[in-house]
Amino acid sequence: MGLVTVSIISHGHGALLPGLLEDLAACPEVSAVVLTRNIPEPDIAFAQPERLTVIDNPRPKGFGTNHNAAFRAARTPFFLVLNPDVRLEGNPFPTLLACLEDERIALCAPAAVNPTGTMECSARQFPSPTDLMLKAFGRYDGHLQYALGDPPRTAPWVAGMFMLIRSTDYAAIGGFDEGFFLYYEDVDLCARLWRSGQRVTLCPAVQVVHDARRASHRNLRHMGWHAVSMARYFRKYTLRPGLPAP
Numbered sequence: 001m002g003l004v005t006v007s008i009i010s011h012g013h014g015a016l017l018p019g020l021l022e023d024l025a026a027c028p029e030v031s032a033v034v035l036t037r038n039i040p041e042p043d044i045a046f047a048q049p050e051r052l053t054v055i056d057n058p059r060p061k062g063f064g065t066n067h068n069a070a071f072r073a074a075r076t077p078f079f080l081v082l083n084p085d086v087r088l089e090g091n092p093f094p095t096l097l098a099c100l101e102d103e104r105i106a107l108c109a110p111a112a113v114n115p116t117g118t119m120e121c122s123a124r125q126f127p128s129p130t131d132l133m134l135k136a137f138g139r140y141d142g143h144l145q146y147a148l149g150d151p152p153r154t155a156p157w158v159a160g161m162f163m164l165i166r167s168t169d170y171a172a173i174g175g176f177d178e179g180f181f182l183y184y185e186d187v188d189l190c191a192r193l194w195r196s197g198q199r200v201t202l203c204p205a206v207q208v209v210h211d212a213r214r215a216s217h218r219n220l221r222h223m224g225w226h227a228v229s230m231a232r233y234f235r236k237y238t239l240r241p242g243l244p245a246p
Contacts, residue, residue, distance in 0.1 A: 002031020064176025106198035160186030
């Protein structure tokens with residue numbers, strides 16, 4: 001019944017992986033897991049080793065580059081980009097795959113809560129420079145308004161912690177733009193899907209737990225990558241014709 005290949009990138013996240021892999025092992029829709037270790041880490045046990053492929057990078061690579069490499073190993077109709085700091089609450093795949101039965105929808109995602117149960121801003125409007133200025137003063141966050149359990153709804157973009165995408169659509173747009181090393185590659189992927197005529201959807205009927213690390217808030221290197229990616233994104237879109245309305 002395997003329909004999904006899962007791509008996970010670990011950058012020193014080895015302690016988080018056993019729980020997540022256990023969650024995935026309980027989901028019959030998952031036929032393969034590609035784990036990319038971006039830096040050297042100890043081996044981990046997986047209850048179903050025949051479903052696990054491990055890629056060890058000789059040097060760290062970017063978010064999009066790693067997931068694109070994992071996609072090239074995928075042989076399933078659906079591809080899941082999944083962060084190592086996510087845990088599943090039950091099996092989200094029946095609901096998400098049902099959403100993707102609509103061929104106009106290329107990508108869908110669940111709602112996300114943090115470990116205390118507070119809902120995260122995992123689906124947003126596309127950003128503009130003005131929005132970012134307002135956000136700096138606490139006057140705008142672009143968060144879509146919805147509640148856990150709501151029916152599926154259109155989302156301009158969803159966070160890259162959990163993105164379930166039809167493999168043919170991922171291939172059609174060339175996957176992630178590898179010019180983004182880290183940050184904004186999820187916004188860009190969704191923007192290109194919309195431009196290609198496909199839709200992005202949020203399914204609040206299911207949720208995952210995201211124990212976010214927020215490295216860009218406290219690490220100067222990550223802050224630098226965030227700024228560079230933001231500039232690349234706005235060069236691609238703000239200075240060109242706007243995105244179609246979702």
